[in-house]
Amino acid sequence: xxxxxxxxxxxxxxxxxxxxxxxxxxxxxxxxxxxxxxxxxxxxxxxxxxxxxxxxxxxxxxxxxxxxxxxxxxxxxxxxxxxxxxxxxxxxxxxxxxxxxxxxxxxxxxxxxxxxxxxxxxxxxxxxxxxxxxxxxxxxxxxxxxxxxxxxxxxxxxxxxxxxxxxxxxxxxxxxxxxxxxxxxxxxxxxxxxxxxxxxxxxxxxxxxxxxxxxxxxxxxxxxxxxxxxxxxxxxxxxxxxxxxxxxxxxxxxxxxxxxxxxxxxxxxxxxxxxxxxxxxxxxxxxxxxxxxxxxxxxxxxxxxxxxxxxxxxxxxxxxxxxxxxxxxxxxxxxxxxxxxxxxxxxxxxxxxxxxxxxxxxxxxxxxxxxxxxxxxxxxxxxxxxxxxxxxxxxxxxxxxxxxxxxxxxxxxxxxxxxxxxxxxxxxxxxxxxxxxxxxxxxxxxxxxxx
Numbered sequence: 496x497x498x499x500x501x502x503x504x505x506x507x508x509x510x511x512x513x514x515x516x517x518x519x520x521x522x523x524x525x526x527x528x529x530x531x532x533x534x535x536x537x538x539x540x541x542x543x544x545x546x547x548x549x550x551x552x553x554x555x556x557x558x559x560x561x562x563x564x565x566x567x568x569x570x571x572x573x574x575x576x577x578x579x580x581x582x583x584x585x586x587x588x589x590x591x592x593x594x595x596x597x598x599x600x601x602x603x604x605x606x607x608x609x610x611x612x613x614x615x616x617x618x619x620x621x622x623x624x625x626x627x628x629x630x631x632x633x634x635x636x637x638x639x640x641x642x643x644x645x646x647x648x649x650x651x652x653x654x655x656x657x658x659x660x661x662x663x664x665x666x667x668x669x670x671x672x673x674x675x676x677x678x679x680x681x682x683x684x685x686x687x688x689x690x691x692x693x694x695x696x697x698x699x700x701x702x703x704x705x706x707x708x709x710x711x712x713x714x715x716x717x718x719x720x721x722x723x724x725x726x727x728x729x730x731x732x733x734x735x736x737x738x739x740x741x742x743x744x745x746x747x748x749x750x751x752x753x754x755x756x757x758x759x760x761x762x763x764x765x766x767x768x769x770x771x772x773x774x775x776x777x778x779x780x781x782x783x784x785x786x787x788x789x790x791x792x793x794x795x796x797x798x799x800x801x802x803x804x805x806x807x808x809x810x811x812x813x814x815x816x817x818x819x820x821x822x823x824x825x826x827x828x829x830x831x832x833x834x835x836x837x838x839x840x841x842x843x844x845x846x847x848x849x850x851x852x853x854x855x856x857x858x859x860x861x862x863x864x865x866x867x868x869x870x871x872x873x874x875x876x877x878x879x880x881x882x883x884x885x886x887x888x889x890x891x892x893x894x895x896x897x898x899x900x901x902x903x904x905x906x907x908x909x910x911x912x913x914x915x916x917x918x919x920x921x922x923x924x925x926x927x928x929x930x931x932x933x934x935x936x937x938x939x940x941x942x943x944x945x946x
Contacts, residue, residue, distance in 0.1 A: 825882045870931070
């Protein structure tokens with residue numbers, strides 16, 4: 496067998512399943528590290544950038560900057576300077592947390608933007624990399640081998656017969672309903688079903704244009720601000736912020752999952768009823784009513800919010816899970832996409848550390864992917880749990896616990912903590928200061944040796 500050279504590391508055949516935020520971020524991270532053979536398989540026939548707003552906190556902007564896509568994203572995004580937490584029923588401000596020094600503290604801003612802008616920027620970055628090849632309209636059927644070389648069976652809309660792909664490493668970012676996760680857990684732990692968990696919560700996602708808001712001066716003022724607003728009530732809340740150069744006001748809700756107009760589709764979404772949406776927030780203030788009434792009839796969409804129980808493993812053989820496939824989260828910390836993109840960056844970092852002489856050794860690849868899991872699983876699990884906790888606190892009904900919460904809100908973060916953990920300075924420091932790539936680089940040797 497010929498002696499390996501350093502270039503062999505970058506010749507590894509990397510397969511990524513899923514072209515969402517995690518998949519695109521993973522593919523681009525590997526290309527930026529110098530890997531030359533990256534194939535992305537996506538079930539959809541095209542990316543069709545849809546969706547609502549998204550928050551991009553400093554921890555993910557740090558990664559996006561390394562990937563070379565931050566300027567394109569920042570050009571259209573809102574640089575958040577404050578958050579206003581309000582009582583839903585009265586619009587009374589419970590807390591106003593200023594965030595003018597986020598960029599100074601953490602080196603990068605906290606942005607809000609359109610989801611299509613983030614996905615589009617990542618995709619454009621991938622298209623500039625000759626190493627990345629996309630295969631749309633292609634679904635995973637089976638995984639017949641996990642190690643040393645994963646062997647995958649795909650079905651494509653472009654051909655009748657299923658086909659087989661062999662790779663060196665499979666990284667699967669195929670979402671909350673991940674088929675790869677099912678195959679992986681069956682092979683590693685003989686689990687016949689995934690431990691998915693219904694949270695009992697759903698969300699409306701709404702985007703209102705400047706033209707729609709024009710008759711309402713108070714709403715235009717919010718659109719022109721750099722402030723994220725959260726209206727809280729019993730078992731429900733609304734979060735809203737400007738995107739797309741302050742031309743669109745993004746509104747997202749969380750509320751009890753009891754008002755679906757029909758059975759959910761395969762994507763956990765359903766066409767909702769405007770009257771039902773209004774009834775969910777009927778106790779909220781007139782300003783909120785004005786916003787919700789602007790949503791055109793027939794354009795109400797509702798999402799089920801789901802997570803899954805912590806998995807026994809994220810890795811089996813030369814296969815690893817990424818993003819929602821292994822740590823789906825409630826949106827209350829605004830870290831879902833950020834964690835998925837960070838996962839990809841960490842994977843590219845650790846795989847590039849594989850010793851040259853071990854590059855085709857299945858056991859070494861497995862251990863390397865396990866280092867990724869050791870780096871990411873405790874951190875992501877903590878954030879998933881914190882998002883769930885924050886949702887419970889935001890949704891308190893009348894009583895002593897709510898009184899204590901509102902008293903804490905009124906301190907405006909002066910104590911270093913805010914009940915809404917997304918806006919809490921102590922939580923921000925824990926998450927925003929975390930440089931996942933630097934940590935991977937510094938701890939790889941120690942963690943690899945521990946396995």
